[in-house]
Structures are given as structure tokens and as C-alpha cells.
Amino acid sequence: MSTFNVPKREEVTANNQAIFDNLEKALGFVPNLYATYAHSENALGNYLALSNVKTSLNAKEKEVVNLAVSQVNNCTYCLSAHTAIGKMNGFTDEQIIELRGGNASFDTKFDALAKLAKNITENRGATDAEVVDNFLNAGWTKENLVDTIVLVGDKTISNYLHKTTDVPVDFPVAQPLEAVEA
The missing domain is CATH 1.20.1290.10 (AhpD-like)
Known part of the structure; x- marks a missing residue:
């Protein structure tokens, strides 16, 4: 399998940089898997929106x-x-x-x-x-x-x-x- 890099903040779009900043504030770091979503302009925001939707499960x-x-x-x-x-x-x-x-x-x-x-x-x-x-x-x-x-x-x-x-x-x-x- 080829090596897939984990993008750093300066390597992602401004929109994803803002998400990185919010993750850093909330979690203390940007998990590598979340950062990997940022190879796409929209995937990280879309995934986090899905992950944080209201649900009947606690x-x-x-x-x-x-x-x-x-x-x-x-x-x-x-x-x-x-x-x-x-x-x-x-x-x-x-x-x-x-x-x-x-x-x-x-x-x-x-x-x-x-x-x-x-x-x-x-x-x-x-x-x-x-x-x-x-x-x-x-x-x-x-x-x-x-x-x-x-x-x-x-x-x-x-x-x-x-x-x-x-x-x-x-x-x-x-x-x-x-x-x-x-």
C-alpha cells in the first residue's frame, strides 16, 4: 500500500484550517484520521456534520x-x-x-x-x-x-x-x- 500523508494545517484549504483550529480547541489536537479527510475540500466538514447530528442514542x-x-x-x-x-x-x-x-x-x-x-x-x-x-x-x-x-x-x-x-x-x-x- 502506498504511504498516505497526514496533511498539516498549512497544507489544507482555509475552510479545513478553520475546522482544524476548532478541533484543536475542542480536543487538544487534530486526530490523524480527521486530518486525512481534509485532503478533500468538503469531506472533513461533511463527515463531522454527520458524526455530530442529533440522535436518539446517547x-x-x-x-x-x-x-x-x-x-x-x-x-x-x-x-x-x-x-x-x-x-x-x-x-x-x-x-x-x-x-x-x-x-x-x-x-x-x-x-x-x-x-x-x-x-x-x-x-x-x-x-x-x-x-x-x-x-x-x-x-x-x-x-x-x-x-x-x-x-x-x-x-x-x-x-x-x-x-x-x-x-x-x-x-x-x-x-x-x-x-x-x-
Whole structure:
């Protein structure tokens, strides 16, 4: 695979420079994957708009989806970032490992959500009816179902961008699931 550079602030458009400045203020740095979106005039702003849309899922629920999807798509960057964000949202290391595997024995609603996100991703949207039924029977709504599908798409975009560009991971690197389950 060819080396794909992470653009620096001075290498991107004025619009993207403003976004970099906002990310720097909010996060303290510009994550490499976000910077990679800035190779396009519009992709970074469009992606951040999608990622920050209103949703029926709270921050912790979003991390359940992000971890399950990123594991199915085997994206080291997103697994690393969302492991850190998952911890910031109160998940333990053990819970994060479970969520990456598409399970949550510690919470029935999270378990149904993780299983749904994993199944949607594995089956490219041809979700098993039983998984959908279990999701709804666990107390989730049709609105939550639609919002989960949108989030799966959101996370898949970043997974694919990293898998294609292989830019350096600038978070503590998440270990392969097999290594941490052993």
C-alpha cells in the first residue's frame, strides 16, 4: 500500500484550517484520521456534520455501536480511538473487549445494541430478523434502530478511510481482539 500523508494545517484549504483550529480547541489536537479527510475540500466538514447530528442514542450507546462496527471492519485506528472514548464514557477494559465482540453480558440493552450493530455490519444491512426483534424486545425503539443504522454507516466511512490510507494511529493502540481474549 502506498504511504498516505497526514496533511498539516498549512497544507489544507482555509475552510479545513478553520475546522482544524476548532478541533484543536475542542480536543487538544487534530486526530490523524480527521486530518486525512481534509485532503478533500468538503469531506472533513461533511463527515463531522454527520458524526455530530442529533440522535436518539446517547454518547455511551454510540460507543457500543462504534466498537462493534470497528471490530467487524477490523479498523485499528477506530478501535484505538473508541477504546479511549469508551473508557471516557465509563466502560471498563473488560466491557470494551465484550463490546468489540458484539456482546455485553453486563447490560441487556447494550447487548441487544451491540449484537444489532455487529449483525448489520457483518451482513451489510441484510440484518437477521431475530436480531432486530431481540433489539426491539430489549426496549429499543424503531427510532433507535434507524439511528443505529445511520451510526453504522458513519463509523464504516471512517473504518474504510483508515483501511485505505493506513495513516498512523495517534491514540493508544488497541490490541487485536484475539490477543486480549487469550
